[in-house]
Amino acid sequence: MTETALQKLLLKRFLMAAGTYLLVLALVWVALLSGHLQASLNALLLGSGLLLVCQLLLGWVFASGRNLRFNDPSLTEFQVLLAIAWQTWLLAQLDQGRGTFLMFYPLILMFGLFHLSGRVFVRCALLVLCSFVGLIAWEAWQAAHFDGSLLALQACALLVVLCWLCLYARYVQAARQRMRQRRYALQAHQDTLRGMMRQLEDLVATDELTGLFNRRHFLSLATCELERMRADSCHGLALIDLDHFKRINDVYGHAAGDQVLQVFATIASDCLGDTAVLARYGGEEFVLLLPDCSEEQLASCCERLRKAFALAQPPAVGLRVEPLSLSAGMTLLSEGDDLDDALQRADQALYRAKRSGRNRCLAAWEAVDA
Template sequence: MSSSSQRVTQRRLQGLLFKRFGMAVVTYALTMLLCVVAMFCGLVQATLPAAVLIGALVVVSQLCFFALFRSGRNLRFKDPSLTEPQVLVALTWLTLLLALFEHARGSLLVIYLLILLFGVFELPPRVFARCAVLAFSGFAGLNLYEAFASRLADPAAAFLQVSVLAAVLLWLSLFASYVQAMRQRMLQRRFALQAHQDTLRGMMRQLEDLAATDELTGLFNRRHFLRLAGRALENMSGGRQHGLALIDLDHFKRINDVHGHAAGDRVLQTFAGVARACLRDGDVLARYGGEEFVLLLPNTDCDQFAACCERLRDAFSRAEPLGVKVDDLSLSVGMTLLSKHDDLDEALHRADQALYQAKRSGRNRCEAAWEEVDA
């Protein structure tokens, strides 16, 4: 993955983590609002300065988390979401907060569930169970401490609250394990589907290559060339010209008759190799049919195009097919130029007429039909 893609991924991840952190802050705000309501109802034992101190410490802890997310340092941790630290800090603050309540303590037990719900989809089962044990231990320890200190107002109600919390936390731990197992199966299916999609894309690319390529020479086939040439003609800007040539290997039938079709195939492959060495990356060469090829040179003029075709003709005449002894290799070329408002079929017809003239003039030569383009 490139550095730019990594930065985009990190920005998206940070955006999601900020949203989750915002939900946590809202939960803190609602809890503090409930505490204010409890204070006005006379259900809180602590003095106002003590309550303000706990509230200030809660705010400081959240500012520390905010600074980690804002600076991006959370990305250095194994879990960038910092879910477990946030859950543990929230459970600790809630347990200390419940120590300020007496009879209304059971009303705030639901906050334990809200805190742990943040870890259902993120924390591994063992880590989630550890957080649940901490929540239970804190609440049960608080009630035991008050029981030993003879400060527990209603032991029966406290026992019921501890039992209810234990049952709910056990159920929530089992549910978290089930959710994580489902998530793992979904990830495995996603990876398997991604692998199948990659395989299908690879097969589609191979099919596209097969549909566009001549199997023997590795060049484009006629259908794909016509598609490329038509697209190049549509996108041609005014004042520019493309070179178009039909190329025919001379006496190819004689090569097949004398040396066999395997030798003829080797000659075709030799021409393809020679042409690749002579042409530029943007030039388009295709097997038009049999021993005939078609060439498109973008953005050229008659002199440049004629020089290119002559260079190709000369290189092929000096080529030696591997494993085959064939004398006097040669080719004939019919050339023309394409302008912006030209018709591809008409241009191919001009090139074909020029190729016919090259054949009539003795082969092994390049003939052009420039005048029809200028007209």
């Protein structure tokens, strides 16, 4: 979860708590009007004002993002302690209506059920019990005649509820821990699966011998490039064929022929830029797509590749293949052009290069000009 998403969640959670305070405060004023509140009007106004000020300050802390500076950005323990203090003060002002408001102690602890650790939750529960028992003890010490049977029953009932909440909190936190571990395991499995899918995609898109793209993947990439093509741009397309490759296989063996293909792939990868797309089109034939280029740039690129390949040799020990050469047929792609038609033009230019003696790069536009 991102920091922004977490902060939005914490702010919503605070607003929910603030809304609960307002509802309880409205209930307090109902208790005052019905005669069940011992506090004077001024004391209640002061208590209500302090409560509103505390909530406004907390709201400012969350809205400004200052809560993120704390170890616990939710400030759950602080809010629980604040609520316990206000609840204890409220119970001290009640007489017969105390049992009605006693249920808000468990509600306060429920607020921290999913965010407090087990130890902190038990500590807060003990604070609730001690606060209520302390309140009873204070009243017993202040009153001349004190009948504490009802209060003792309320304290015992509160103890039972608090014990149940502590056990339930432990169960919930253990379940959340198991779910967290399963989520981490699932995430690890998903990452592994994504890695395997990427490897599978690479295998499907790549020629195993040369490491270049295969024909199917090239056609897919070229189609996407044509769809994204601007009206004022041109793409270069070239079909490249290694000369006398069959003779190399016949004289030196297929292993040497494989090395020649690998040497070409290495040289081409070094000569071409990052934007160029090169693929093995089939056998000893390769196809090159050069985005956003002119006639001169495409011709210069293919000629540079031809000269570099002529100086190469397969790495086999004791093997000296006759000078390597290639022939290339070039054409340009414009917006709205058909890829099959462009490949046909490049193939015709390649055929003319072969018929003209090989070891040369000819362009389809040269035939048009002629």
